[in-house]
Amino acid sequence: MSYKPPDNRIKIKKSILEIIQKLLKKRGFSIRDINKKIGYCFKNALYHGLTFSVEDFNKLKELIGLKNLNKFFNVNDIPHKIMVGKSLQEKLILEESNNLAEFIGILLGDGHLSENGSDIYISFNGIEEANYVEYVKKLIKNLFNEVTIREKWERDSPNSSGNEKGLNLIITSISLHEAFVMKGLIPGNKVQNQIKVPKWIFKKKEYIIS
Known part of the structure; x- marks a missing residue:
């Protein structure tokens, strides 16, 4: 057996996804349009709590745009958690001590x-x-x-x-x-x-x- 790093997935709260949906809807994007743009079923994340791949998450950020990220979230990112492995454990960052x-x-x-x-x-x-x-x-x-x-x-x-x-x-x-x-x-x-x-x-x- 050789070591294989676990996959990282992105978890976004439903309340944040609802803000994103409303923002993109004002710009003329339906949920189906969002799906096509990011290559992932946005609806599954919004209504069923599923996670995004890192690639799809980055596509979603690009679709929203840097200006809107700053405007709605006060940061250059979407608030999220990184989940690790198939069991989706929250990623740990060990502080040096x-x-x-x-x-x-x-x-x-x-x-x-x-x-x-x-x-x-x-x-x-x-x-x-x-x-x-x-x-x-x-x-x-x-x-x-x-x-x-x-x-x-x-x-x-x-x-x-x-x-x-x-x-x-x-x-x-x-x-x-x-x-x-x-x-x-x-x-x-x-x-x-x-x-x-x-x-x-x-x-x-x-x-x-x-």
């Missing part, structure tokens, strides 16, 4: 990003490092308070090699996985991919110390 630098250091040392695009693993000696496991779990919750952490002991695996102490913490999140890739991590085998410390960590001394 001491805690994030520390967690990435833990991932580089004892963990990895799976090539499946969703799973994040950290491995421990679950017996001798029990206190450290709890520390890392607390760090994860402080950084990403809504994620679910699963524990998987090596001894419970059907393919167990007899390692009674091995413990994996697993986070399954497409949006968080992608966010780590955006911060410079590479999914898969760390040795084969020659994964290095992301450059942003060297910006501040406290990040390096973390």
